[in-house]
Amino acid sequence: MNEFELIARFFQRAPRSADVRVGIGDDAAVIAPTPGMEYAVTVDMLVEGRHFAVGADPRRLGHKALAVNLSDLAAMGAMPRYVLLAGALPGADEAWVTAFMGGFDALARQYDVELVGGDTTRGPRNLCITAIGELPAGSALTRAGANPGDRVYVSGSLGDAALALAVAAGKTEVDARSRAALAHRLDAPEPRVALGVALRGIASAAIDVSDGLAGDLGHIVDMSKVGAALSLAAVPCAPSLRAKLAGTHKEREIALQCVLAGGDDYELLFTAPPPLGERIEALALALRLPLTAIGEVTAEPGIVVRDERGDRLAALPHAFDHFR
Amino acid sequence: MNEFELIARFFQRAPRSADVRVGIGDDAAVIAPTPGMEYAVTVDMLVEGRHFAVGADPRRLGHKALAVNLSDLAAMGAMPRYVLLAGALPGADEAWVTAFMGGFDALARQYDVELVGGDTTRGPRNLCITAIGELPAGSALTRAGANPGDRVYVSGSLGDAALALAVAAGKTEVDARSRAALAHRLDAPEPRVALGVALRGIASAAIDVSDGLAGDLGHIVDMSKVGAALSLAAVPCAPSLRAKLAGTHKEREIALQCVLAGGDDYELLFTAPPPLGERIEALALALRLPLTAIGEVTAEPGIVVRDERGDRLAALPHAFDHFR
Numbered sequence: 001m002n003e004f005e006l007i008a009r010f011f012q013r014a015p016r017s018a019d020v021r022v023g024i025g026d027d028a029a030v031i032a033p034t035p036g037m038e039y040a041v042t043v044d045m046l047v048e049g050r051h052f053a054v055g056a057d058p059r060r061l062g063h064k065a066l067a068v069n070l071s072d073l074a075a076m077g078a079m080p081r082y083v084l085l086a087g088a089l090p091g092a093d094e095a096w097v098t099a100f101m102g103g104f105d106a107l108a109r110q111y112d113v114e115l116v117g118g119d120t121t122r123g124p125r126n127l128c129i130t131a132i133g134e135l136p137a138g139s140a141l142t143r144a145g146a147n148p149g150d151r152v153y154v155s156g157s158l159g160d161a162a163l164a165l166a167v168a169a170g171k172t173e174v175d176a177r178s179r180a181a182l183a184h185r186l187d188a189p190e191p192r193v194a195l196g197v198a199l200r201g202i203a204s205a206a207i208d209v210s211d212g213l214a215g216d217l218g219h220i221v222d223m224s225k226v227g228a229a230l231s232l233a234a235v236p237c238a239p240s241l242r243a244k245l246a247g248t249h250k251e252r253e254i255a256l257q258c259v260l261a262g263g264d265d266y267e268l269l270f271t272a273p274p275p276l277g278e279r280i281e282a283l284a285l286a287l288r289l290p291l292t293a294i295g296e297v298t299a300e301p302g303i304v305v306r307d308e309r310g311d312r313l314a315a316l317p318h319a320f321d322h323f324r
Numbered sequence: 325m326n327e328f329e330l331i332a333r334f335f336q337r338a339p340r341s342a343d344v345r346v347g348i349g350d351d352a353a354v355i356a357p358t359p360g361m362e363y364a365v366t367v368d369m370l371v372e373g374r375h376f377a378v379g380a381d382p383r384r385l386g387h388k389a390l391a392v393n394l395s396d397l398a399a400m401g402a403m404p405r406y407v408l409l410a411g412a413l414p415g416a417d418e419a420w421v422t423a424f425m426g427g428f429d430a431l432a433r434q435y436d437v438e439l440v441g442g443d444t445t446r447g448p449r450n451l452c453i454t455a456i457g458e459l460p461a462g463s464a465l466t467r468a469g470a471n472p473g474d475r476v477y478v479s480g481s482l483g484d485a486a487l488a489l490a491v492a493a494g495k496t497e498v499d500a501r502s503r504a505a506l507a508h509r510l511d512a513p514e515p516r517v518a519l520g521v522a523l524r525g526i527a528s529a530a531i532d533v534s535d536g537l538a539g540d541l542g543h544i545v546d547m548s549k550v551g552a553a554l555s556l557a558a559v560p561c562a563p564s565l566r567a568k569l570a571g572t573h574k575e576r577e578i579a580l581q582c583v584l585a586g587g588d589d590y591e592l593l594f595t596a597p598p599p600l601g602e603r604i605e606a607l608a609l610a611l612r613l614p615l616t617a618i619g620e621v622t623a624e625p626g627i628v629v630r631d632e633r634g635d636r637l638a639a640l641p642h643a644f645d646h647f648r
Contacts, residue, residue: 021362022466025547027399027531028366028457030464033357038345041440042352043454045410047447075351086369086452116365119452123371128410128443128452130367133352140354142346207351223349 006092010101011085011118020082020116029116031082031132040078040133040140044069048125058096060187061127062103067191068210069131070111071266074196075208077141078133080113086130088123111193141199141206141270146224148299150204150271153280153291155192157236158213159255160185162262163244172254178240189266195291198283199270206270212261214316216269217303224271229304230295232313235259245308260305261317271297330416334425335409335442344406344440353440355406355456364402364457364464368393372449382420384511385451386427391515392534393455394435395590398520399532401465402457404437410454412447435517465523465530465594470548472623474528474595477604477615479516481560482537483579484509486586487568496578502564513590519615522607523594530594536585538640540593541627548595553628554619556637559583569632584629585641595621 007024015023022030033039046065048054066083073080085104089096108115113131164182166172174182192208199206205224207216213235221228232245237259244255272280277293284291298304305313331348339347346354357363370389372378390407397404409428413420432439437455488506490496498506516532523530529548531540537559545552556569561583568579596604601617608615622628629637 021462022364022400022464026466026468027396028364028402028455030362030364030400030402030459032362032461035359038354038356039363040346040352040354041406041408041454041456043408043410043441043443043452045412045443045445045447045450045452047412047445047450050445050447072351076346076354078352078354082365084365084367084454086367088369088371088450117367119367119369121369121371121374123369123374123450124448126369126371126412126447126450126452128367128369128450130365130408130454131352132365135354137356138345140346142350144350 159258
């Protein structure tokens, strides 16, 4: 199968939305904006051996590669619309591409996201996805709007994906059922698209948790020129992770790392003024997704995390840094 | 230098255009469309050892990586506006990034293109650029509009970059002055942005020559459901290449390969009805860029190339295929 056959077979498709004026198969896609809307645009690059293991399941990878981009759009309050997929592959492996596109397309269909462009080449496996979302003019949720007195919320639970990695690396153990649940969180994160859209006009600032709670909340407080105080006991996490927090010193250290610095959960972390608490509770019910208040925004800069006894944690784990 | 310092130092910058509502440093960029305009979006991935040599000059690479994307936008008739840059690097090499961004930014400034997003990670060197351009609704130049009787035009000259590669590979020789001129064409292609914009309403179909004349004209005739007849003698090429066409059998074979299948020139190939010939001549003068009629669109499918004596070439060289 050559490059053009590969494109024709797996990537070329008739535009579904009338807003796609020119789809895959020309020098560029052409899209028509909806009047009154703005576009959010994000790009993520996933490298084999770094973001995913050699031999990783291609179907799960297709899901995850798109999910991390949709998560970025969700964190802006944008509705995903279009995606471009560039990939380097060691060879034209039909089975691999079929499985990868299976996972990718299934998630794209779920959110009615349309593949409008791409590029394929040979090289060390690398997947680069550009996602474009739409939002009403002026409604973007940025990292810069948090105000002292706002509550800090997080969706779902934190640290699951990091604990799955720690278990896989043999650093700690969990029972078989927890292990499967954690692995699912790592391999098949659900982008919080509906939540992001619903938070327009409610959240004062938002980010998706990809580098870990401490690091990502750090981005919000830096951009908003505020600080935050968190309660560790309030942070939602899986029962297996909660148990480790109450375990031996070594187990607790691993658990703290997962909860505070574990990336890859792709939950939304956001701030909102306390009077909006009821609307957020209603949203949690409607979305069947826990939205938990874990602390508050402070005027003094920096992040303070208080442990189960109310004592301040001496040091916070670092966010993941690709060049460290 | 860690990942965040790298981003802060080389990539983060205040938005210049008021249309950039949120720039680098959030989960996604937010851009406000201009009423009445549509958006062209394209992505290209460049892999070390494939699209550029190990040890390639990073400043030239920064120029070229952006140029190939602007060329795709030009082929749609779009004015480039925004760009996102994702890159995998073997390490946080300040000197390399400084030089790369020097070449990238110089070209971006030339066309007032704004960097609005990106991603950096460690991995085998790979650069993935997404470019977004603007064009009046309905004015996109696609590959699908060529009609029988239209003339086929090409900008600049063809085969220079391919001849530079052939010379570098020791397959053939040219004098030192030609060598420098050819190498410049390979290393620092000029995207035909002004030409692409000017061709709105004139060209019936357009593409940029990245895979070679025969292959890229093949895309136009396939999408337009037409054919084309070209005159080899009319195809504009450098004097050193023209000389090889008139040289030994071996030299002529290399030259034919360069002229008909040499990619990397990033000229525009377009079709237009004969009555617009005068406007195209005027455009060539205004842009100080040769725009040469090299053949015509035919009703019968396929591409016929006639040699200097009017005889039909038996076989056409193939376009470059990354998976062959």
